[in-house]
Amino acid sequence: MSNINNQTQDLYSIELVQDLDQETAATVSGGALVLSSDAGGEGTRRTFSAARNRSLGSFNNIASWYEVTGNRDWFVYTGQNFSGRRRRLGAGKSNNLPASFNDDVESARPV
Ligand SMILES: [Ca+2]
Known part of the structure; x- marks a missing residue:
């Protein structure tokens, strides 16, 4: 009985470790998307x-400028949950968002 319990615990542990690894890997390889509320x-x-x-929370429909750190491009979307119009932002770049995305970004993810 104690063996079964231990195995079950091990399985949970493995799952947790895998989740953490995926999260960490995505964070490291994806760098970050920095947004600011005003141009420049x-x-x-x-x-x-x-x-x-999936949502930028209180930052929805606010961003006017971006910077992509790390070496992966990012997608930004005009809707939550990666819906609406999509724009690819290049790794290592920073600029004002184009007019069609200004104050109109609600979700984002690395490419
Ligand atoms: Ca703005």
């Missing part, structure tokens, strides 16, 4: 580094 990197800045940012 001014205003309030927020850094997104999760593999899947």
